[in-house]
Amino acid sequence: MGNFVGYQCSVCGKSLRADYKGYTCDSCGGNLNVILDYDHIKKTVKPEDIFASPEKSLWRYLPLLPVQDPGFEGTALHSAGYTPVYKSDKLAKNNGIENLWIKDEGRNPTASFKDRASSILIARAKEISAEIICTASTGNAGAALAGMAAASQWKAVIFAPKTAPQAKIAQLLIFGAQVILVDGNYDSAFDLSVEACEKYGWYCRNTGYNAFTAEGKKTAAFEIWEQIISKRNSEKPLNIFVSVGDGNIISGIHKGFKDLYELGWLPVMPRIFGVQSEKSAAIFNAWAAHTEKITPVSATTIADSISVDLPRDGVRAVRAATQTNGAYIAIPDESIYEGISELGRIGVFAEPAGATAFAGMKKAIAMGIIGEKDDVLVMNTGSGLKDIRSAMIAAGEAPVIAPTMDALEEFLSK
Amino acid sequence: MGNFVGYQCSVCGKSLRADYKGYTCDSCGGNLNVILDYDHIKKTVKPEDIFASPEKSLWRYLPLLPVQDPGFEGTALHSAGYTPVYKSDKLAKNNGIENLWIKDEGRNPTASFKDRASSILIARAKEISAEIICTASTGNAGAALAGMAAASQWKAVIFAPKTAPQAKIAQLLIFGAQVILVDGNYDSAFDLSVEACEKYGWYCRNTGYNAFTAEGKKTAAFEIWEQIISKRNSEKPLNIFVSVGDGNIISGIHKGFKDLYELGWLPVMPRIFGVQSEKSAAIFNAWAAHTEKITPVSATTIADSISVDLPRDGVRAVRAATQTNGAYIAIPDESIYEGISELGRIGVFAEPAGATAFAGMKKAIAMGIIGEKDDVLVMNTGSGLKDIRSAMIAAGEAPVIAPTMDALEEFLSK
Numbered sequence: 064m065g066n067f068v069g070y071q072c073s074v075c076g077k078s079l080r081a082d083y084k085g086y087t088c089d090s091c092g093g094n095l096n097v098i099l100d101y102d103h104i105k106k107t108v109k110p111e112d113i114f115a116s117p118e119k120s121l122w123r124y125l126p127l128l129p130v131q132d133p134g135f136e137g138t139a140l141h142s143a144g145y146t147p148v149y150k151s152d153k154l155a156k157n158n159g160i161e162n163l164w165i166k167d168e169g170r171n172p173t174a175s176f177k178d179r180a181s182s183i184l185i186a187r188a189k190e191i192s193a194e195i196i197c198t199a200s201t202g203n204a205g206a207a208l209a210g211m212a213a214a215s216q217w218k219a220v221i222f223a224p225k226t227a228p229q230a231k232i233a234q235l236l237i238f239g240a241q242v243i244l245v246d247g248n249y250d251s252a253f254d255l256s257v258e259a260c261e262k263y264g265w266y267c268r269n270t271g272y273n274a275f276t277a278e279g280k281k282t283a284a285f286e287i288w289e290q291i292i293s294k295r296n297s298e299k300p301l302n303i304f305v306s307v308g309d310g311n312i313i314s315g316i317h318k319g320f321k322d323l324y325e326l327g328w329l330p331v332m333p334r335i336f337g338v339q340s341e342k343s344a345a346i347f348n349a350w351a352a353h354t355e356k357i358t359p360v361s362a363t364t365i366a367d368s369i370s371v372d373l374p375r376d377g378v379r380a381v382r383a384a385t386q387t388n389g390a391y392i393a394i395p396d397e398s399i400y401e402g403i404s405e406l407g408r409i410g411v412f413a414e415p416a417g418a419t420a421f422a423g424m425k426k427a428i429a430m431g432i433i434g435e436k437d438d439v440l441v442m443n444t445g446s447g448l449k450d451i452r453s454a455m456i457a458a459g460e461a462p463v464i465a466p467t468m469d470a471l472e473e474f475l476s477k
Numbered sequence: 478m479g480n481f482v483g484y485q486c487s488v489c490g491k492s493l494r495a496d497y498k499g500y501t502c503d504s505c506g507g508n509l510n511v512i513l514d515y516d517h518i519k520k521t522v523k524p525e526d527i528f529a530s531p532e533k534s535l536w537r538y539l540p541l542l543p544v545q546d547p548g549f550e551g552t553a554l555h556s557a558g559y560t561p562v563y564k565s566d567k568l569a570k571n572n573g574i575e576n577l578w579i580k581d582e583g584r585n586p587t588a589s590f591k592d593r594a595s596s597i598l599i600a601r602a603k604e605i606s607a608e609i610i611c612t613a614s615t616g617n618a619g620a621a622l623a624g625m626a627a628a629s630q631w632k633a634v635i636f637a638p639k640t641a642p643q644a645k646i647a648q649l650l651i652f653g654a655q656v657i658l659v660d661g662n663y664d665s666a667f668d669l670s671v672e673a674c675e676k677y678g679w680y681c682r683n684t685g686y687n688a689f690t691a692e693g694k695k696t697a698a699f700e701i702w703e704q705i706i707s708k709r710n711s712e713k714p715l716n717i718f719v720s721v722g723d724g725n726i727i728s729g730i731h732k733g734f735k736d737l738y739e740l741g742w743l744p745v746m747p748r749i750f751g752v753q754s755e756k757s758a759a760i761f762n763a764w765a766a767h768t769e770k771i772t773p774v775s776a777t778t779i780a781d782s783i784s785v786d787l788p789r790d791g792v793r794a795v796r797a798a799t800q801t802n803g804a805y806i807a808i809p810d811e812s813i814y815e816g817i818s819e820l821g822r823i824g825v826f827a828e829p830a831g832a833t834a835f836a837g838m839k840k841a842i843a844m845g846i847i848g849e850k851d852d853v854l855v856m857n858t859g860s861g862l863k864d865i866r867s868a869m870i871a872a873g874e875a876p877v878i879a880p881t882m883d884a885l886e887e888f889l890s891k
Contacts, residue, residue: 137564139824150551153630170584172824174862214824216567225877230865236872237821237861247880255880262882407651410553410586410628447651448588448862451644458650463639463658466665468672
């Protein structure tokens with residue numbers, strides 16, 4: 064079980080043993096944090112050992128994970144994570160700051176951040192001998208589970224509302240998952256998936272419910288630490304912008320940095336900034352009201368992977384900002400399209416959620432929250448190829464000419 | 478200029494100096510092969526040096542390239558290539574062979590093989606001080622040029638027929654390329670792009686015209702050599718299956734292996750198998766007729782990136798098979814959909830062209846060309862996210878149920 068020693072409830076603080084069979088706290092229902100044996104890790108591993116690993120995936124951080132290496136070398140499962148970070152002097156200059164990095168999660172096997180969670184979940188399923196993993200999802204999380212399950216020849220069952228885009232359903236089916244569409248909304252798919260897992264003994268991967276999803280997502284923090292922070296000559300915190308839907312990605316990234324800090328491997332905690340669309344701002348609202356109580360909204364943002372009525376990991380998501388001296392930013396949907404265009408200009412084709420984080424950075428600079436000397440990293444959570452419709456709105460139209468040199472010259476002389 | 482010493486015409490054999498300004502042979506119009514200083518490379522570089530490179534992109538093969546490193550570290554341009562190779566025991570067993578690898582080019586920055594060519598072309602443009610690169614394309618090559626140009630802040634002009642899919646045009650525009658749609662077909666866009674390059678002094682990247690595209694594409698051969706061949710304990714040739722449209726990818730891969738063989742770094746040449754759809758089989762037809770003369774067809778295959786009437790690199794493409802004891806295979810379009818499904822089952826979401834190569838392998842096994850003991854590598858040339866419509870046909874429909882346990886139980890008991 065790696066260095067996994069137990070859980071602690073994120074709401075009431077109750078400790079639970081590593082062999083606890085539930086998903087959430089048995090006292091208050093709160094989400095559980097996974098606790099590692101930090102003393103043992105400190106004694107047996109050094110950062111240099113990790114940096115020298117020949118493994119080119121998130122499995123290079125195995126000593127900091129609550130699972131053992133599941134095997135499946137030479138498959139897509141062993142190829143998730145360790146995504147590139149680009150440095151853009153152009154975007155930095157255009158936005159009035161000195162250093163700006165973009166971490167491109169679209170380079171993951173199924174083209175989104177969610178492969179991190181799903182590959183760790185497969186490892187966990189193997190350890191607890193769960194033959195079938197189930198989730199409710201219509202988007203990136205479902206594709207990631209289906210893809211990682213296909214890579215490892217695991218069985219996946221995915222519940223989705225029948226109104227989900229046909230293209231996204233196609234991706235789930237291509238990966239060979241058992242896809243069951245329900246005649247209802249996402250919440251009914253979620254509820255049915257939880258019931259089905261209880262009845263049939265399936266392992267439930269649902270985000271903001273299973274404690275191990277954040278343990279996969281935290282590996283992005285380890286990469287930011289290895290790729291940027293460990294090479295920076297600065298005592299100032301790095302400022303990380305990440306889009307927020309159900310709150311599990313920002314919570315996972317926060318957890319990763321907390322692990323590193325606990326180990327004494329992080330001189331200064333980064334500041335974490337959550338960005339939501341104004342049209343899906345339940346966590347922003349709570350943060351702005353100085354509360355951890357999340358009030359549901361009716362989400363309508365075009366950034367589908369962060370369009371969430373009731374965030375399932377809201378409490379920890381608020382804390383990711385409040386505990387790191389970060390903040391929440393809410394942006395209008397229009398600036399998502401602008402963000403897609405601006406990121407495209409440096410060769411990064413972002414999904415709307417990725418552009419949301421970038422738009423949030425721009426607003427934070429305009430608000431004076433981020434200054435000229437503050438180093439910034441923006442997380443692009445997935446590939447723009449997953450949402451061509453938004454790209455088409457952002458891109459606009461191209462000119463049409465007759466196929467002659469005369470027509471070309473006339474056009475170019477305009 | 479790296480180890481680049483000149484050109485040799487692939488048709489008439491004429492040698493041309495490295496400072497030759499044309500694109501094709503000035504005697505016969507044939508495509509040019511780039512010649513390297515193999516003696517110098519042999520004296521100064523060893524395979525182990527390359528394998529030990531910390532560079533995680535195609536730039537790790539710099540000593541074997543005809544260009545210098547263009548810089549742009551920390552951008553998508555320095556992140557092209559070095560894609561993963563998956564080994565699938567399941568697909569090997571299902572198809573009656575012992576060892577099968579899939580190289581997944583969908584993991585490139587713009588999600589296709591073509592990033593290899595475009596990143597080398599940017600380096601070449603920098604060396605010859607060409608400020609603007611131009612190409613005719615509607616698909617992967619255009620996206621790759623636009624993406625790599627955005628990463629390096631180079632200027633790109635792309636001509637496409639106005640009938641090109643809106644989604645593909647959107648990707649070009651997102652990357653900030655100057656996109657000019659012409660009221661005509663691809664051939665008229667090609668001809669106009671060549672004329673425009675001559676008139677305005679733009680650098681023409683057109684595939685099967687510019688000698689350096691194959692030099693980028695050959696890096697896939699170097700990776701197969703490093704990732705598979707150098708680690709294999711076998712004196713039998715590896716059998717490589719690659720889909721063929723205009724013929725430049727297969728020619729580029731062949732060139733890479735010829736480079737390695739010339740250097741004495743390759744004990745045995747791999748066998749190269751070209752796969753075409755029966756509905757776009759101009760090169761297959763020539764190979765089957767034992768000629769290098771390519772007769773145009775009216776291509777109608779659903780695999781758009783290999784749908785080509787007149788292949789622009791046909792002669793070298795035929796030789797890639799004939800000179801390596803390989804073959805050409807033509808497959809029906811129906812088996813492309815089956816290939817998409819079968820690859821999906823191991824977590825690889827392939828574009829139709831990638832599934833074409835896989836379908837060709839299956840046919841070669843059925844024909845007895847490939848036997849049980851023959852090791853096979855299939856090249857997936859791009860991500861299935863680029864052609865969701867084909868994926869939807871391949872995937873079929875998912876069942877719909879009411880959101881209740883009763884309905885689920887009834888469905889599962891069927």
